[in-house]
Amino acid sequence: MxxxxxxxxxxxxxxxxxxxxxxxxxxxxxxxxxxxxxxxxxxxxxxxxxxxxxxxxxxxxxxxxxxxxxxxxxxxxxxxxxxxxxxxxxxxxxxxxxxxxxxxxxxxxxxxxxxxxxxxxxxxxxxxxxxxxxxxxxxxxxxxxxxxxxxxxxxxxxxxxxxxxxxADKLPWAVHRPAPVTTPAPAELSQLAAEIAHADKVTLLAGYGAREAHDEIVSLARKLNAPMVHTSRSKEFLEPSNPFNVGMPGILGNHAGMDAIEQCDLLLCLGTDFAWTQYYPEKARIVQVDCDPTHIGRRSPVHLGLVGDVGATINALLPLIEAKADKAHLDRALAQWEKDRAAYMEAAEESDPALIHPQFVAHRLDTLAHSDAIFTADGGSPMVWCLRHLTANGSRRFLISLLHGTMANAYPQAMGIAAAYPERQVIALCGDGGMTMLMGDLLTLKQEALPVKLLVFNNGSLGFVEMEQRVEGLLDSYTDLENPDFAALARTCGLFGERVENASQLDGAMQRWLGHDGPALLDVKVNRMELVMPPKVELGQVASTALFGVKAVLDGRSREVVSLLRDNFLR
Structure with missing residues (x-):
């Protein structure tokens, strides 16, 4: 036929x-x-x-x-x-x-x-x-x-x-899904074991390629008394139930993650293609394990590159290495990680109900969302608040535009996730710029009955771009957004919609929003002056921000400078 x-x-x-x-x-x-x-x-x-x-x-x-x-x-x-x-x-x-x-x-x-x-x-x-x-x-x-x-x-x-x-379609062409497991050659594993034996302070940098090797990485970290730093994409897989986790590297990361990399003498890169060369250590020896040979040494020069699946490679390596008794490097990293988490909690506290900080919003969401919620976040500042303030517990899932870095990804991605998992809480952390870029598909949420929960961080600006301009010492230009009342717009489209302008209203509104049976939007007016501060503030960044301050004062915007200093440098 x-x-x-x-x-x-x-x-x-x-x-x-x-x-x-x-x-x-x-x-x-x-x-x-x-x-x-x-x-x-x-x-x-x-x-x-x-x-x-x-x-x-x-x-x-x-x-x-x-x-x-x-x-x-x-x-x-x-x-x-x-x-x-x-x-x-x-x-x-x-x-x-x-x-x-x-x-x-x-x-x-x-x-x-x-x-x-x-x-x-x-x-x-x-x-x-x-x-x-x-x-x-x-x-x-x-x-x-x-x-x-x-x-x-x-x-x-x-x-x-x-x-x-x-x-006539006579030949039965079909899809096959082989799942090979790869390990390095025995001689290469012996070289890796020798590198580990000669190192005093080992740090593990684990990425998305290690997402199925949580237990193996914990076993390796335990045997070496090594802190584990994870990339942002691997947060949900490697952070939970991991006593050796000390956070993330890079501009989105934290002090403990950066210090653990800078202070080691051997960095084991496991399934990571972390792109930012400036965040690799200058003096440590670097070993990379990746299933893709084209990834070896393309981000930073490495002393040894091995091709293999991370879990299988670690299992083959463990019998070849001796346990390390010295815990000083690990203890130092864990102590800093505690300080970093305390700082995140402090930043999430709200002292002025009329001035809602985005960290506070993310912290309250972390508390009120289901333990198996699925989160998406727009490229820009929402992804930072998601990565820093939402807890990965082994059941929650996360999808953030970390490789392509696009705007307007969060709620469209959430639509597909909600279609696949209608029984789970699917929450999109949206910037106001991202929301307005693809706003027409709010109608799709209604028409297709997709129960996505949209949280709009409404700061009236392209906030991440504004931060980039300011740390370059430039006056922020053309970043203003004249937004509609997103809650009213949502209601017009047939969704639940509520707006919050005072911190004291947030918990009640968030509970109503999360509890609504269907698509719902929560519009939260957040502080515009919030900078996304990297874990290490370089002198040039401070100087450039100060230069912005001078330019802003001369431009008649001294109130903004006071707010910027108060909320980001004096807290």
């Missing part, structure tokens, strides 16, 4: 585990949409394709299973681009079905014709046309297998008229 290409594509993707497809219907994908309608795959209509790609990526990231999005020719498919980049960099197994104009019009500059392959090759693990009906199942299976096994986006490009073509 013959089947259309549209039927073959959706059948193959459904058999590969896909449950939902996000997008906007239209011309060149209408036959594909009809095949979706007749399948067990659910179609979720969004108001902007970028939101659809982010939602698909959010679902795929959290579930580890295939999720779909589909777009029409030209602008329809192109609107997916930023969301596809974000999802691909997160390692989310997404398949995008990107349609093109009918084949007789290709190469003639027909309206809406776009070379989709040139667009998407740089943000995918697989990108290919279905050029003949007999390729449909084979190409689709290859795309799904690449997305699932290489952890990224795969793109299938189909001309609109190709969807209606038929094929």
């Amino acid at each position: 013959s089947h259309t290409v549209a039927e073959i594509v959706i059948d193959t993707l459904q058999k590969a585990g896909a449950k939902r497809c996000y997008g906007i219907v239209g011309d060149t994908i209408n036959h594909f949409i009809d095949a979706v309608r007749r399948s067990d795959v659910s179609w979720i209509s969004v108001r902007h394709e970028e939101a659809g790609a982010l939602a698909a990526g959010g679902e795929a990231y959290m579930t580890g299973e295939l999720t779909l999005c589909a777009g029409t020719a030209g602008p329809g498919s192109l609107h997916f681009v930023n969301g596809i980049f974000e999802s691909h960099r997160n390692g989310a197994p997404v398949v995008l079905v990107a349609s093109n104009v009918d084949r007789p019009q290709v190469g003639l500059n027909f309206p809406q014709e776009v070379d989709q392959k040139k667009i998407y090759e740089q943000s995918s693990v697989f990108c290919e046309y279905i050029s003949h009906p007999s390729q449909a199942r084979r190409i689709t299976a290859m795309a799904a297998q690449a997305a699932l096994t290489q952890r990224g986006v795969a793109v299938i490009i189909v001309n609109g008229d190709m969807f209606t073509e038929k094929d």
Whole structure:
């Protein structure tokens, strides 16, 4: 029996585990949409394709299973681009079905014709046309297998008229999901054991690639009396139930994490591709273990690079090394970590009810949210408050735009997560800039009955950009945002909406917001003068901020300077 290409594509993707497809219907994908309608795959209509790609990526990231999005020719498919980049960099197994104009019009500059392959090759693990009906199942299976096994986006490009073509579809092309385990060669493990034996102060820097090696890392840290520093992406996996955890490195990190790296004489980088070269130690020897050989030594020069899965590598290493008795390096890091956490708690206290600090909002959310809540956070300051003030307990999940660094990712990603986990609390920490960038999909939350809880940190500015300008000694320029009443807007769209302007109102409003049975938005007016302070404040940063102060005073903004100093340097 013959089947259309549209039927073959959706059948193959459904058999590969896909449950939902996000997008906007239209011309060149209408036959594909009809095949979706007749399948067990659910179609979720969004108001902007970028939101659809982010939602698909959010679902795929959290579930580890295939999720779909589909777009029409030209602008329809192109609107997916930023969301596809974000999802691909997160390692989310997404398949995008990107349609093109009918084949007789290709190469003639027909309206809406776009070379989709040139667009998407740089943000995918697989990108290919279905050029003949007999390729449909084979190409689709290859795309799904690449997305699932290489952890990224795969793109299938189909001309609109190709969807209606038929094929006998006799060969059973299917998706395979092998899960190999890799360890370094014995001689390389012996070299690593020798490096450890000669070191007095070892620090572990563990990343997303070590997300399944929590117990092995704890065992290694215990044997070496080594503090463990985790990257921001691995917080949820490696922070819980880990007595050796001392926080994060980099501008989003803390003193203990930075000190543990700076003061060691051997840094073991385990499954991390931490990008910021300036935060690696200058004097310590560095060993890197990663499953991807192309990652070895690309962020910082290393003395030894090993290719292997982190958990399996540690298990093979442990019998080869002697326990270290000296706890001074670990104790020093843990003592600083206690001070850092105390400082976070102090920053979360509110002394002026009329001036709500974003740290206080995040702290109250941490207290009131469910123990298995799933959080997303916009790029910018919301991701900082999420990473610093929300507790990872082993049940909570987090998705933050840490690799692509986009705006407006939080609540679209939360839409996909809520579709996959309707029984769990899914909370999006949104900046007011991010919220207004893709505000139209508030309607999707209502139409698709997605019970996402949106928390808007409303400071009337592009706050992270404002901070960047100020620490450069510049007057903050063009960062003002004239926002609507987000709570009233939410109610107009059919959502629960409430606004908070006084700290004393926050707990009650947050409880009503979290307890609402359906999508809900909480608009909190937070302090605009809050800087995201790095763990190490360099002299140049202080000088640049002081220069901003001089310029601001001369520009008639002395009240802002007083507020900036009070809230960030004098607390």
